[in-house]
Amino acid sequence: xxxxxxxxxxxxxxxxxxxxxxxxxxxxxxxxxxxxxxxxxxxxxxxxxxxxxxxxxxxxxxxxxxxxxxxxxxxxxxxxxxxxxxxxxxxxxxxxxxxxxxxxxxxxxxxxxxxxxxxxxxxxxxxxxxxxxxxxxxxxxxxxxxxxxxxxxxxxxxxxxxxxxxxxxxxxxxxxxxxxxxxxxxxxxxxxxxxxxxxxxxxxxxxxxxxxxxxxxxxxxxxxxxxxxxxxxxxxxxxxxxxxxxxxxxxxxxxxxxxxxxxxxxxxxxxxxxxxxxxxxxxxxxxxxxxxxxxxxxxxxxxxxxxxxxxxxxxxxxxxxxxxxxxxxxxxxxxxxxxxxxxxxxxxxxxxxxxxxxxxxxxxxxxxxxxxxxxxxxxxxxxxxxxxxxxxxxxxxxxxxxxxxxxxxxxxxxxxxxxxxxxxxxxxxxxxxxxxxxxxxxxxxxxxxxxxxxxxxxxxxxxxxxxxxxxxxxxxxxxxxxxx
Numbered sequence: 001x002x003x004x005x006x007x008x009x010x011x012x013x014x015x016x017x018x019x020x021x022x023x024x025x026x027x028x029x030x031x032x033x034x035x036x037x038x039x040x041x042x043x044x045x046x047x048x049x050x051x052x053x054x055x056x057x058x059x060x061x062x063x064x065x066x067x068x069x070x071x072x073x074x075x076x077x078x079x080x081x082x083x084x085x086x087x088x089x090x091x092x093x094x095x096x097x098x099x100x101x102x103x104x105x106x107x108x109x110x111x112x113x114x115x116x117x118x119x120x121x122x123x124x125x126x127x128x129x130x131x132x133x134x135x136x137x138x139x140x141x142x143x144x145x146x147x148x149x150x151x152x153x154x155x156x157x158x159x160x161x162x163x164x165x166x167x168x169x170x171x172x173x174x175x176x177x178x179x180x181x182x183x184x185x186x187x188x189x190x191x192x193x194x195x196x197x198x199x200x201x202x203x204x205x206x207x208x209x210x211x212x213x214x215x216x217x218x219x220x221x222x223x224x225x226x227x228x229x230x231x232x233x234x235x236x237x238x239x240x241x242x243x244x245x246x247x248x249x250x251x252x253x254x255x256x257x258x259x260x261x262x263x264x265x266x267x268x269x270x271x272x273x274x275x276x277x278x279x280x281x282x283x284x285x286x287x288x289x290x291x292x293x294x295x296x297x298x299x300x301x302x303x304x305x306x307x308x309x310x311x312x313x314x315x316x317x318x319x320x321x322x323x324x325x326x327x328x329x330x331x332x333x334x335x336x337x338x339x340x341x342x343x344x345x346x347x348x349x350x351x352x353x354x355x356x357x358x359x360x361x362x363x364x365x366x367x368x369x370x371x372x373x374x375x376x377x378x379x380x381x382x383x384x385x386x387x388x389x390x391x392x393x394x395x396x397x398x399x400x401x402x403x404x405x406x407x408x409x410x411x412x413x414x415x416x417x418x419x420x421x422x423x424x425x426x427x428x429x430x431x432x433x434x435x436x437x438x439x440x441x442x443x444x445x446x447x448x449x450x451x452x453x454x455x456x457x458x459x460x461x462x463x464x465x466x467x468x469x470x471x472x473x474x475x476x477x478x479x480x481x482x483x484x
Contacts, residue, residue: 106161
């Protein structure tokens with residue numbers, strides 16, 4: 001890129017990051033505690049928390065896609081200036097894969113930080129602290145061109161990954177605990193909505209014609225009668241006090257949480273290993289291999305991002321109507337079907353003239369399916385299937401699986417694509433199928449149920465008859481002072 005274009009891109013990126021940080025910091029300091037209707041305060045808390053954190057996650061997932069060729073050129077030019085020679089193709093591909101995968105690896109590191117930070121600083125304090133990992137990489141990325149250092153880009157990807165790892169776990173936890181049970185699913189999907197908006201904005205900024213070329217519970221609820229919800233909170237609090245915060249190691253040892261933990265691992269692993277980020281990281285290459293003209297790829301990619309946002313908006317409204325389990329089954333089934341048809345279409349695209357259009361339709365269908373269920377629902381389920389004492393540790397486990405899987409896909413998919421070609425998506429299709437089967441057999445519906453009711457469902461699944469409070473999370477909650 002020319003210095004002027006590089007500075008322009010860094011300027012716009014910094015503006016977005018600083019705006020989100022400013023809005024988030026201002027509102028989180030002013031929002032108070034505790035919200036069956038959507039009040040203004042609850043709505044603002046949801047929007048600001050999601051925009052300040054989840055938007056950046058989505059933006060950084062896709063920001064590296066469209067400018068890929070220009071950045072590879074920058075890598076090679078920098079290497080030449082240092083060593084008087086260019087990198088071979090394998091070394092360049094490996095360096096680029098590391099650049100892409102540093103983001104999910106940072107997300108894994110951030111996930112490991114969730115428990116300690118949340119337990120020490122609280123949900124809101126952790127989100128405020130997380131702004132550090134937003135500001136520093138913005139500065140590094142903006143200075144990388146002037147410094148002639150692709151290492152700064154890689155480091156910034158790592159740091160912004162830590163930011164995403166923290167926010168992708170803490171924001172759903174924060175909003176899930178903030179929302180009443182009849183809005184918990186819808187508000188829990190809002191962070192995923194802002195992730196998709198961030199992806200779309202990054203794709204728009206990546207258009208070559210723009211930048212990617214050388215050119216208070218009562219206050220929240222809105223009414224005074226919050227007694228029943230306060231009672232549920234009190235009971236959860238008593239459970240928390242009885243066992244203290246549950247560590248990750250203890251989480252795996254607790255029989256009463258066995259199926260919850262397994263479900264978190266399967267759903268988070270299935271979410272990422274199903275191949276969704278392979279599409280976002282390498283969308284341009286996929287469309288090119290599907291036969292889309294080089295000049296048209298950028299517009300198809302933006303269109304895909306727009307579909308992703310639209311379907312996630314739909315998920316916000318239908319998650320309470322159709323339920324979490326149904327959306328997971330529907331979403332993974334659609335993704336499985338899309339992967340199977342896409343494999344056949346890619347294999348036949350050189351022999352049948354209209355097959356490239358089938359490939360594009362399959363990718364869009366995949367995005368629709370993933371946006372409805374696999375993308376937004378697993379984080380909602382983590383909030384709903386664990387109590388306060390074990391919730392931070394559960395998000396650490398889920399976040400770690402999420403980001404390790406993300407890292408794996410980002411690192412190895414370019415080589416898988418080279419090695420398997422048209423059959424790359426067979427692997428993702430198998431994972432979608434296995435996750436669908438597991439969801440059908442194991443995952444219960446949690447729609448419109450309290451945390452206590454959900455906990456009792458898993459108590460039966462785990463076959464726990466008696467639970468000692470000093471060793472396990474409470475099987476049954478203590479009676480309230482009213483004898484309820």
